Amino acid sequence: MEPFRDNNELVAELRTLRPEPRPEFAADLDERAAAGFPRRPARALAPLSGLLARLRALPPRRLALSAGAVALATVVVATVVVANGGSQTELTHSMGVLRPSERPSSLSSSKPPQSHRGSAKESSGTQYEAGAPVVGASSATSASGTGASSEAETGPFAAKAGHRDVERSAEMVLGADPDEVAGDAAKVFDAVHAVNGIVLSSSVTGGAAGDAGARFDLLIPAAKLGDALADFSAIDTVVSRHEATDDITAPTVRVGEHLRDSRAKVDGLLVQLAGADSDEERAEVEAELRAERRHAAALRSQATKLDRRANLSRISLRIETGAGATSPNEDGSWGAGDALDDAGHILGIAAGVTIIGLAILAPLALIALLIWLAHRTCLRRARERALA
């Protein structure tokens, strides 16, 4: 038998060995192709596999668009959640200064705030900057004579005091137009008199915006501090407000004890004086008695000052005019500047959320990419081994 004359003859013979599909299979495949290759029931995919198969079938551009839309929606939702849940007060910051009608309820109450847990010597405050209340971690205050908690007695000072003596003070800045300063100052006097307070000093200056203004140093009965602040808030626009408390229980208790000791000593000296036998002894006791009485007087003075601090709250009130003293929108409405502030704030939150999301997702994506690459390499090798 003749061998192949050349490669062409070999190839021609080789082509006759080509496997051909059965006509039935070819017809069935044509039918399925015409129908768009419907999925066969025998190879029904699990829901997750089906989803993955659909994702794989998506064009890259559409897949990228879908992923981008999902990521954007996630960022928006996270931003809304963070903005609403995390810093409600901050979001309202630029919504205008606190109007008289927006006084915090805690300040409009005529009752003095109750004492709170904490050390005996502490200072805390409630601030209202640009109208938005920013309440400190321990903002509750206590007036003298109110109930004391047992935990308050565990502090290093006056631990066994039956009540807390708390000095309260406040600073408030009102914003006004220059022509309203005089009227507002009169209202301040009226409000102080209404609560039986004392005007320690006052200064009212007229003039243009920025120059005009007023300043008051006031003493208000501690029990009526809330009412007074509420009245002041109603006079004009509140630019800022700050309340502070200072627990003076320890010095009050200490002075009281010293005063009792001093009085007892005076009584003892008086008894000793009555029983003195000689002029020399009497003179000695009288000298000691004078000294002790001076000491007792000093202690009484201290006690009076402490009592005054506990019962009268000092308020520093200023009425300012000019830029920054009033809201950009005089009517308190929300304007373009506020919109820009809020937009910047929201964009900042969105950027933060995005950065945090990327910080979380980037390592996961890297790990997933490495796993996918390793799987692909292993699969390719396994396929090559299957062919070998």
Added chain:
Amino acid sequence: MDPLGRRSSGVNETLVATTEDAPREADLAFDRLYRSSRDDLYAYVATLVRDPAAAEEVTAAAFERAYRKRSRFDRRRGEPRAWLFGIARNAALDELRRRGRQAELAAEPADLISAPAHESAEASERRLALTAALATLDARERELIALKFFAGLTNAEIAAVVDVSESNAGTKLHRAVTKLREACDGAL
């Protein structure tokens, strides 16, 4: 009057079809690819998996996968036939892995390559010799033979399918043919 002179004359009916009804370009291209590659793909897959029933299954699965991915095909990354045969190759190799068997032309079933009834004894003998020679090649060489002479792929397409350079594919193919001829000459 149509200033460009492009308007058809004698049109008395207008057929309107929505864009959804019109076949997309990707569908049309895939249809062309299917019609031009159906038998070639089957021949290649049958050579790989060595089982007509499995070859049908894998061929259908390959077309199905390709159809699902048709919109992701990027012509700039290669020819459509190379892309289709790459999918079929993966499907066939996965089938071989599942079965734990290797593609061996030595065990080629009789019904896969059957001799025509009118063939002469000499032609039949040459065919058998060629089949036996084909069995002496290793699986990768047989794959190249199948891609080139059963499926009709160009060297560039073969290179893309088996993931080697075009010159490397040509060299390997030449060696496989030479080896095949030597094996045939030895048998005859």
